[in-house]
Amino acid sequence: MSNRQPNAFHRAFPAREFFRGSARSVLFWSLVNGLLLILLLVDLFLIIDLLDHRGRITLHGEQNVKQLQELRTAPVSLPEGNEQEETVPGPENVQAEAKSSEPKSVPQPEAPPSTEMPQLQMVSLTDSGILPSVWWTHSKYQIGLLPQLYQRVPLLQENQSALFTLICFALVVASIRVLIRWRSRQKSLKISHQVSMTLRNMIHRQALRLGPGDLSGKETEQAFQLFIRDVGTVQQGVFQWVYGLSRHPVTLLILLLFAVSIDWRLSLQCMIPLVAAWYFLLQHRKNYEKEQAKTLVSIESELSLLAENLRSSRLVRGFGMETAEHEQFQKHLEKYTDNIATLKRVEGWGHRVARGLAVFCSCMVLFLVGYKVLVNPGSLPLSAAVLMTGIFAFFYLPVNGLYQLIQTHDESNIAASSIYRYLNQIPAVGQAVGAKFLEPLSQALQFENVSFQLNSHSLPLLKGFDLKIPAGTSTALVSLEKLAPRAVSYLIPRFIEPQSGRVLLDGEDTAWVTLESLRAEAIYVSGNDPCLTGTVKENIQCGDERYSLQEVIAASKEAHAHQFIQNLSQGYETSLGQHGEELTVGECFRLGLARALLRKPALLIIEEPEDLLDEDTKTLLDDAYSRIFQNRTILVIPSRITTLRRVNQVVLIHEGKVEAVDSQSSLLKKSALYRHWEYTRFNQFRHSQETSNER
Structure with missing residues (x-):
């Protein structure tokens, strides 16, 4: 069954909008x-x-x-x-001859002057x-x-x-x-721009609704592609649809009426070969596109086989297969050459057919018009004949424009279908009716028999997950499955919902508290998030003017971000984002910590950056952690061994369940699985290999 919605394009730009x-x-x-x-x-x-x-x-x-x-x-x-x-x-x-024949003695009266x-x-x-x-x-x-x-x-x-x-x-x-x-073009561009802005606003709102639950980042990338590529395709389609559909049919109708007004019989006679030739040309174009696509697939296949042979040089030389390998290579090379020649023949034949039909139509029109002029020049002067010939030649432009308009409509319809499929997705997280306000965490964070699965085709990330974290402690979440700790962290502020089980804060089910109060008390900071577009101050305030500059500076000092912010060109008024200054990964992470600390959350969830940090940044983070970890509950997804050594306990997750809970030093002694995880993440040979790869 096709995922394409037949009326998706007309949903973006309904037909009634033509008359508004x-x-x-x-x-x-x-x-x-x-x-x-x-x-x-x-x-x-x-x-x-x-x-x-x-x-x-x-x-x-x-x-x-x-x-x-x-x-x-x-x-x-x-x-x-x-x-x-x-x-x-x-x-x-x-009259003069009559005057000369009359007797001269009879005077003739003078005729009055006539203007006739x-x-x-x-x-x-x-x-x-x-x-x-x-x-x-x-x-x-x-x-x-x-x-x-x-x-x-x-x-x-x-x-x-x-x-x-x-x-x-x-x-x-x-x-x-x-x-x-x-003027019509500018109006059409304005209409297409309005449609694109509407679609982009809808995608933006939907991304805000769906984005927090994007564990793997695929949905964010999909929204980005829809926002840039597919909306652009729909925008171009709307422009062509408005501009072309209002122009080509009118032009075609006027040309046809003008030719008919000169000589309707001759126009009908000329239209018959023109319509027939256009029909055969369309059929040939469809067959040509199918044959071209098939040939291109064969060319790509043969080219892949030729490239694949380059990878087997060691086997070929090791087993003395040079002759056989060369013969095999020549065989595929000949097939590749034959496919290229076939493609050229198909293209050449297509052009010859198109030119032949054009010449045939031109000859038929010239013959019919010329015959009419020669047989009955009084009914069709040469000027009218020349004009009719020009009109029939000009028919190609609006007819071809309408044909291309159909293709543009189909492409835009496919893009619009992708957009509306994304917009039709229902967010998994919603606020319950009668939800209660959540008080700051003071007792414990608990997961009861929680299960979560990304989709029906993947293995469960969490399966019967049970965990209780006392308030005021620091906990690290680790797993061989990269997304499992992130899924646990996302469940707390309800970026995602468990398929079964409950998440409790001080005994309150998070499904029955307001999202605003929950996310104010459980703030997630990721070192992989980019900076927001705006000033440094706006990045930390997040649009909340209740926080003064002094409070922003205090939070920045606590996260060790104040020093590098002062060194920027305009301090806290420096613009960040795509058109502003760029920060390093460590600076952006510390800015995110300042953003969270400004709100003084009772529960802070930290996902450290995956990129390697310089030594100065590591030192600053260790000093900041010594203050941040005090008097609040901390959950961290670590990327540094020093963070593991700092937390009170490490939770090892395996196959969706809690495998072990203990300090880093104890797990290192007792758990082979943990030793394997720590070795794969932090051994010096791994870091050396990563550094050499980066170089």
């Missing part, structure tokens, strides 16, 4: 951009038609002449020199600007917008001024479209 706020603004500006695209296409048609006809138009028939008269009743008329009489005599010539165009049967005009385009569109669509524009804009009535005007108009429209696309 910034997304609605993006949709509106995309529609405006589509209208500007129509104007740009019309303008390109006029430019191409002007370059084709050069302002020349010839009309035959009295009806066409009358219609031309209607187009030319503009306040600014064409120059009279543009009117040319042809071989077919006009009405004025006929002579009723010619054929008229030819030159240098008429976009008049040929106006005539063709008016005859085809019977729409008066372009004729009115021609009549009211004198610059369109001559060739040179019309060309200059149309080019300037195209530049203006194209510039406005660029600005609108930039």
